[in-house]
Amino acid sequence: MDYGKYKYEQAKREKEARKKQKVVEVKEVKLRPNIEKHDFETKARNAQRFLSDGDKVKVTIMFRGREITHPDQGRVLCLRLAEFLGEEAVVERDPRVEGRNMVMFLAPTANKHD
Numbered sequence: 001m002d003y004g005k006y007k008y009e010q011a012k013r014e015k016e017a018r019k020k021q022k023v024v025e026v027k028e029v030k031l032r033p034n035i036e037k038h039d040f041e042t043k044a045r046n047a048q049r050f051l052s053d054g055d056k057v058k059v060t061i062m063f064r065g066r067e068i069t070h071p072d073q074g075r076v077l078c079l080r081l082a083e084f085l086g087e088e089a090v091v092e093r094d095p096r097v098e099g100r101n102m103v104m105f106l107a108p109t110a111n112k113h114d
Contacts, residue, residue: 026105028058031081033073040077044084051088051108061095061102074102082106 027050029043047057059081061074078095081104088109095104 022054025055026058027055028060029081030060030062031077032062032064033067033070033077035077040080041084044081047081047106048085048088051085051106054108056092056108057089057106059095059104059106063100063102068100071097071102078102078104 027047029047029050031040031043035043047059050057059078061077063071063074067073074097075095082089082091085106089106090109091104092107093103093105095102
């Protein structure tokens with residue numbers, strides 16, 4: 001067998017395999033603990049759009065000043081967002097405090113009909 005032809009066929013197969021791959025990006029949605037209802041819904045719709053595109057979403061709740069003394073408010077906000085997204089998202093990592101931020105990761109559910 002011709003080695004050059006073999007290499008060409010192999011490169012062609014690899015290129016075809018790369019075409020079908022989807023690079024998963026991590027998009028971020030930043031919130032504050034006392035966010036208003038409309039602002040929350042806007043951020044949630046952005047997260048919904050990111051998930052429908054097949055990207056993961058990092059939810060960051062930023063605490064300023066004395067807000068850090070109430071991490072329970074941040075946790076409630078994270079869970080509210082996860083509930084809003086419902087069946088479109090799976091909580092990949094539960095909310096946890098990292099410095100002055102609370103971080104939670106959401107991933108799109110696998111039952112897509114694309």
